[in-house]
Amino acid sequence: DPAPIGADEHATGQDDTEHTGPMPVVAVVGRPNVGKSTLVNRFLGRRAAVVQDVPGVTRDRISYQALWNGRSFMVMDTGGWEPKASGMAASIARQAEYAMKTADVIVLVVDSSVGVTDTDLAAARVLRRSDRPVILVANKVDDERGEANAAELWSLGLGEPFSVSALHGRGSGDLLDLVLDALPEAPREQEETGGPRRVALVGRPNVGKSSLINRLAKEERSVVDSVAGTTVDPVDSIVSLGGEEWRFVDTAGLRRRVTTASGTEYYASLRTEAAIEAAEVAVVLLAADEVISEQDQRVITQVIEAGRALVIAFNKWDTLDEDRHAQLEREIDRDLARITWASRVNISAATGRGVNKLAGHLKTALAGWETRVPTAELNTFIRALVQETPPPARGGRAPKIKYVTQADIRPPRFVVFSTGFLEPGYRRFLERKLRERFGFAGTPIDVSVKVRE
Numbered sequence: 001d002p003a004p005i006g007a008d009e010h011a012t013g014q015d016d017t018e019h020t021g022p023m024p025v026v027a028v029v030g031r032p033n034v035g036k037s038t039l040v041n042r043f044l045g046r047r048a049a050v051v052q053d054v055p056g057v058t059r060d061r062i063s064y065q066a067l068w069n070g071r072s073f074m075v076m077d078t079g080g081w082e083p084k085a086s087g088m089a090a091s092i093a094r095q096a097e098y099a100m101k102t103a104d105v106i107v108l109v110v111d112s113s114v115g116v117t118d119t120d121l122a123a124a125r126v127l128r129r130s131d132r133p134v135i136l137v138a139n140k141v142d143d144e145r146g147e148a149n150a151a152e153l154w155s156l157g158l159g160e161p162f163s164v165s166a167l168h169g170r171g172s173g174d175l176l177d178l179v180l181d182a183l184p185e186a187p188r189e190q191e192e193t194g195g196p197r198r199v200a201l202v203g204r205p206n207v208g209k210s211s212l213i214n215r216l217a218k219e220e221r222s223v224v225d226s227v228a229g230t231t232v233d234p235v236d237s238i239v240s241l242g243g244e245e246w247r248f249v250d251t252a253g254l255r256r257r258v259t260t261a262s263g264t265e266y267y268a269s270l271r272t273e274a275a276i277e278a279a280e281v282a283v284v285l286l287a288a289d290e291v292i293s294e295q296d297q298r299v300i301t302q303v304i305e306a307g308r309a310l311v312i313a314f315n316k317w318d319t320l321d322e323d324r325h326a327q328l329e330r331e332i333d334r335d336l337a338r339i340t341w342a343s344r345v346n347i348s349a350a351t352g353r354g355v356n357k358l359a360g361h362l363k364t365a366l367a368g369w370e371t372r373v374p375t376a377e378l379n380t381f382i383r384a385l386v387q388e389t390p391p392p393a394r395g396g397r398a399p400k401i402k403y404v405t406q407a408d409i410r411p412p413r414f415v416v417f418s419t420g421f422l423e424p425g426y427r428r429f430l431e432r433k434l435r436e437r438f439g440f441a442g443t444p445i446d447v448s449v450k451v452r453e
């Protein structure tokens with residue numbers, strides 16, 4: 001049996017990984033005696049964890065540092081919570097609320113040998129609202145016969161129950177994989193960076209980047225000048241648009257109109273890359289009076305590969321006549337077919353036309369970029385979809401999709417757990433359907449597949 005929790009409370013960590021800053025947090029919730037502590041010890045394994053109190057929280061919740069497949073994360077155990085029998089449902093609801101506020105992934109443990117109780121239902125009711133991934137664990141499935149009990153937990157509305165035996169370790173490694181896949185790259189505190197949203201204004205030479213930033217930054221310049229003794233050009237421009245401030249990153253060069261004699265394109269492309277990296281959303285400027293070129297496509301690809309939200313702005317709209325307009329529509333259909341999801345806006349940096357619409361498009365794209373679909377909703381949707389259009393069979397056997405989780409936002413990334421390989425065509429189908437159902441306007445999304453028997 002695993003060692004009782006808390007035995008080595010003040011042990012020092014022997015974790016050999018480097019980590020800087022806060023780690024993602026996995027909260028394990030559930031009513032008493034379902035096996036939370038046993039499961040947490042499974043997560044921690046032999047490696048006794050550093051134990052620390054979560055600041056500002058009672059001793060009822062203790063976080064342990066865990067390491068799995070080279071990734072460090074915190075496991076928040078709520079096992080010490082022993083509510084009075086009368087207020088059990090309310091207590092567990094509070095526990096779930098707390099987990100939703102603080103954790104990156106929530107694991108709800110249910111005792112499948114007992115079945116669904118009112119307390120479990122109370123927890124599930126709260127967790128169905130979670131914008132963080134929730135993994136439903138059917139514990140005490142000690143053998144094959146227990147699987148039937150686990151199926152009953154579908155009724156909690158949290159998607160497919162993942163059956164394990166915390167006591168014997170059955171399925172616990174796979175569960176950890178699932179948890180890890182659901183963890184975001186960065187813990188949630190780091191996502192909430194304050195200040196204006198960061199925008200990269202990019203595009204090939206002569207599309208009008210300088211003209212646009214100079215138009216946008218007009219108001220800002222006076223602000224900068226009013227700061228006593230400021231002579232240094234800021235690298236970024238803070239621009240007021242649509243009643244909000246936006247940080248256009250690395251625009252000093254654009255505003256100064258520096259022209260380098262040689263290797264211009266190479267440096268321009270490095271600068272574009274750096275700006276995109278630093279930004280949350282990129283505005284790719286295209287010249288409406290010219291054919292959409294290879295070079296334009298390369299900039300768009302850079303944004304997609306960096307996983308940033310994308311707004312396509314057709315500049316020089318003032319020059320358009322009817323013929324060119326019709327031609328451009330055809331080019332858009334042909335050359336921008338891969339990014340039909342991108343937000344598009346027509347502007348003129350020269351006259352100012354449409355420039356005020358930019359803010360709305362930036363907001364749309366950022367909202368899509370940050371969309372998190374609740375796990376239950378996601379799985380309900382995918383289940384119906386797969387029933388209607390199952391993945392095609394390969395070599396006589398059709399793969400079964402077991403579970404889908406949104407592992408990340410900014411941009412949204414999905415992991416599909418399947419019993420077999422899914423054809424690229426079917427993956428594209430899933431992506432298309434996810435977009436049809438949940439939107440994701442203005443953002444690339446990623447759908448990857450994990451094969452599990």
Ligand code: GDP
Pocket residue numbers: 030031032033034035036037038039079139140141142164165166167168
């Ligand atoms: P918690 O306090 O609610 O987190 O639950 P515990 O971890 O203390 O477990 C409660 C009881 O259930 C203990 O007696 C465990 O040994 C037992 N238990 C935990 N997991 C399993 C399991 O997978 N199978 C069986 N049969 N018993 C389990």
Ligand code: GDP
Pocket residue numbers: 203204205206207208209210211212254315316317318319347348349350351
């Ligand atoms: P950059 O190289 O992307 O920074 O492009 P510039 O801002 O230097 O603009 C290139 C040329 O296009 C300049 O001659 C601008 O005056 C012109 N230009 C920029 N925006 C517009 C526009 O909206 N309409 C028209 N007609 N010309 C524009």
